[in-house]
Amino acid sequence: MKIKSLKARNNSLSQTEKQLEILASGIFKDGSLPTFKKKVASNKLPPIRPKKLEILQINVGYMCNQVCAHCHVDAGPDRKEIMTHRTMEQILKVIKNIKIKTVDLTGGAPEMHPRFRWFVEELRKTNVEEIIVRSNLTIILANKKYNDLPTFFGKHKIHVISSLPFYKREKTDRQRGDGVFETSIKALQMLNKVGYGILDKNLQLDLVYNPSGAFLPGDQSVLEVDFKKALLEDFNIKFNNLFTITNLPISRFLDYLIASENYEEYMYTLVDAFNPSAVKNLMCTNTLSVNWEGFLFDCDFNQMLNLKVDVTTKHISEFNEGKLNNRYILLSQHCYGCTAGAGSSCQGSIT
Amino acid sequence: MKKSYYQPEDLKKFSSIAEWNEILGSKFFDYYNTVFDEGSLSKREKLLIALAVSHVVQCPYCIDAYTKDNLQIGIPKEDMMEAVHVGAAIKAGAALVHGVQMMNRHDQLSM
Numbered sequence: 001m002k003i004k005s006l007k008a009r010n011n012s013l014s015q016t017e018k019q020l021e022i023l024a025s026g027i028f029k030d031g032s033l034p035t036f037k038k039k040v041a042s043n044k045l046p047p048i049r050p051k052k053l054e055i056l057q058i059n060v061g062y063m064c065n066q067v068c069a070h071c072h073v074d075a076g077p078d079r080k081e082i083m084t085h086r087t088m089e090q091i092l093k094v095i096k097n098i099k100i101k102t103v104d105l106t107g108g109a110p111e112m113h114p115r116f117r118w119f120v121e122e123l124r125k126t127n128v129e130e131i132i133v134r135s136n137l138t139i140i141l142a143n144k145k146y147n148d149l150p151t152f153f154g155k156h157k158i159h160v161i162s163s164l165p166f167y168k169r170e171k172t173d174r175q176r177g178d179g180v181f182e183t184s185i186k187a188l189q190m191l192n193k194v195g196y197g198i199l200d201k202n203l204q205l206d207l208v209y210n211p212s213g214a215f216l217p218g219d220q221s222v223l224e225v226d227f228k229k230a231l232l233e234d235f236n237i238k239f240n241n242l243f244t245i246t247n248l249p250i251s252r253f254l255d256y257l258i259a260s261e262n263y264e265e266y267m268y269t270l271v272d273a274f275n276p277s278a279v280k281n282l283m284c285t286n287t288l289s290v291n292w293e294g295f296l297f298d299c300d301f302n303q304m305l306n307l308k309v310d311v312t313t314k315h316i317s318e319f320n321e322g323k324l325n326n327r328y329i330l331l332s333q334h335c336y337g338c339t340a341g342a343g344s345s346c347q348g349s350i351t
Numbered sequence: 352m353k354k355s356y357y358q359p360e361d362l363k364k365f366s367s368i369a370e371w372n373e374i375l376g377s378k379f380f381d382y383y384n385t386v387f388d389e390g391s392l393s394k395r396e397k398l399l400i401a402l403a404v405s406h407v408v409q410c411p412y413c414i415d416a417y418t419k420d421n422l423q424i425g426i427p428k429e430d431m432m433e434a435v436h437v438g439a440a441i442k443a444g445a446a447l448v449h450g451v452q453m454m455n456r457h458d459q460l461s462m
Contacts, residue, residue, distance in 0.1 A: 168427060211423070218424035222394070226425055268363060 003067050005076040006252060013255050014074060016306040022254065023333040027264055033271050036335040043276045048285065048329045053321070055287040057104040057300055057346065058083075058091060060116065062292065064108040065142045068163075068176045070210065070253045072304050075108040082108075087294040087316065088119050094319045095126050104287075104346065106134040106300065111149055124156050132159045134346075137187040138180055150187075150194045159204045160196060161243070161346075162188070165212050167230035175212040188237045197239040205238075208348075210245045214262035216273060216341050217244035220349045243348025246270075248301050248337035270336035278343025281350040284329045290316055298329045300346065305332070362412045398424055402431055403438035 006014040013019055027033045034042065061082030064075035095103065103123055110116055110133060123131055133153065140149045153160055164184055165175045172181035188205075191197060197205035207227065211217050224242035231237040247253045249266060257263040284298040288309070294316040297303035307330040313320045343350035369376025387397055398420050405413035421431050 166425075209425075213422065215419050215422045219394075223425050 003069065005062075005067065005074045005078050006255060007074055008076070008078040011255060013251065013258075016304070019250055019254060020305055020307075020332060022258075023249065027267060028333055033267060036331050036333050036339075039271070039274055039336075040279060040331075043274075043279075045276060045279050048279065048282060048331065050325055050327060050329065051285045053098070053100065053286060053288060053325070055102040055104055055283075056091075056095065056100050057106060057287055057289045059106050059289065059291050059300065059303060060088075060108070060110045060113045060119070062108045063112050064136065065112065065139055066109070066136055066177055066180065068252070069256060070175055070212070070247050072248055072251045072253060072301060073108065074251045074304070079108065081292045082113055083115075083292040083294070085115055087292070088115060088122075090294055090317045091290060092122050092126065094316055095123070095128060098319075098321055100128055102130040102132060103128050104132040104134070109136050109139045111135065111139050111146060117152060120152075120156055120158065130159055131156065132161055135160055135162050135187075136176075137162045137164070137184040140187040140190060141183050150190045150196065153191075154194045154196065154203055157203065159206070160191060161206045161208060163208045163210070164188075164227075165210060167227050167234070171212045185235050185237065188231070188239070189235065192236075192238055197237070199240070204240050206241045206243055207239050208243045208245055210247055214257060214260065214266045214269075216269060217246055217344070217349075220244040220342060241348070243346075244342070244344070245346070245348065246337045246340055246344035248334045250301060250334050251304055267333065267336070270340045273340035274336065275339055275341060275343055275351060278339045278351050281343060281345075282329075282335075282338055283345035283347065283350070284338075287346075288324065296324070301334055301337075302330055305334070307332075357411050359411075359415065362415060365412070395424055395426060399426065399430065399434040403434040406435050407438040407442050 013022075024035075028035050040048065059073070062073055062075045062079035063077065063082060064071075064073075064079070065077060067076040105116075105120070107113070113119070120131060120133075135149070135153075140146050152158075162184070163176070165172045169181040172184065173179065176184075188197075191205055194203070195201035196203045209217060209223055209227065217223070220242060223244060227242050228239070231239070249257055249263070249270075254263070257266050284302075287299060289297040289300045289303045291297065291303050295303075295314055296309045296316060296319075297307065298309060302308075308314045309324065309327055310330055311320070311323045311327045313323055338344050338350075341349075366376075366380065369380065387394070387401075392400075398417060401413070402417040402421055405417050418431070
């Protein structure tokens with residue numbers, strides 16, 4: 001059965017206030033577990049503040065051809081929020097004025113944005129060193145007009161990062177929808193064909209593994225070996241790195257945790273696995289996230305909780321690097337997801 | 352009062368057994384954790400053995416814990432079930448090999 005977004009289902013969790021309320025109540029209110037802020041302080045760690053800004057992660061909109069069960073964006077075909085041309089121009093203006101190493105394009109499926117290719121071409125004219133596109137893979141085969149995406153990516157030396165929850169069909173399809181595994185495999189083969197994932201070609205293809213359920217990811221390097229072996233033997237597919245990402249308890253994954261009665265156990269698991277050495281490398285310390293409306297957030301997860309940056313100039317059109325560098329990062333209990341075990345970020349583990 | 356000998360939430364309290372005997376408790380947990388360090392056997396092998404043994408000793412806490420650990424390390428469910436069958440086969444074998452004792456006893460007592 002095709003699922004719909006929380007928003008289309010009028011699920012109360014589509015209200016970010018409701019999610020924040022859940023994350024602040026129950027086991028965190030009655031003291032069974034410490035809040036994230038308290039946990040950081042009790043480990044004698046300083047408050048979490050930004051370091052040098054390196055990555056601008058841009059969410060161009062929530063529309064997607066897939067409806068993944070764990071999606072923290074609550075993306076799907078029924079979501080219509082997309083970035084305007086004007087906001088894209090405001091972003092380009094900022095990027096031309098400050099030093100940004102990496103632009104990380106995400107969504108939804110960013111390729112579905114009507115101005116996607118134009119935006120990539122304009123970004124390539126700037127001094128940005130690296131452009132990442134977070135591709136769900138199936139988009140490449142979703143419609144004829146997307147079939148040439150691998151060539152387009154290659155032409156602009158795009159660093160492609162794609163989700164593939166497991167190297168077996170069943171787990172992938174259960175998380176991302178029926179048939180997703182097979183289409184993803186075809187798309188990976190198409191990317192390999194234009195030179196992606198093959199070391200000497202300089203076209204980087206990384207995969208993202210996130211657990212298909214209420215458990216933490218295993219060791220990134222061990223899983224990478226398993227993925228590489230299985231994908232090569234079964235499908236002759238090559239890729240560069242595997243990133244393990246922990247599912248954060250927000251949006252559709254939070255809905256799943258509550259509905260499956262896994263919420264409390266999952267939060268205990270995250271808190272038990274708190275790793276103080278992950279705190280200094282949290283992605284919110286070198287990344288800013290921009291939403292489809294042009295507002296700024298400490299990370300993609302805070303974006304989905306509508307926690308805008310804690311400065312007076314919250315919009316890309318009023319970008320103030322000085323103020324932003326001096327801000328405090330907004331925290332809630334979802335942050336435990338990034339400090340569990342080996343730590344987690346959009347670039348995989350962080351310790 | 353809950354009418355069950357086993358409470359899933361008790362697993363989280365496992366470490367509290369050291370409160371009533373810290374010396375023995377901490378010796379046990381040190382040993383336990385060291386056993387699961389990567390050695391000649393890989394982490395993966397140890398977790399599959401642990402899962403199989405959990406079934407053989409029929410410990411619900413162990414089954415909860417090691418199913419999750421197996422999932423986390425990325426062991427496919429088919430591998431988990433294969434490991435459980437190894438444990439079950441040994442357990443069945445252990446019962447059946449006593450059949451030899453039964454046969455011996457039978458023949459000893461029979462004319």
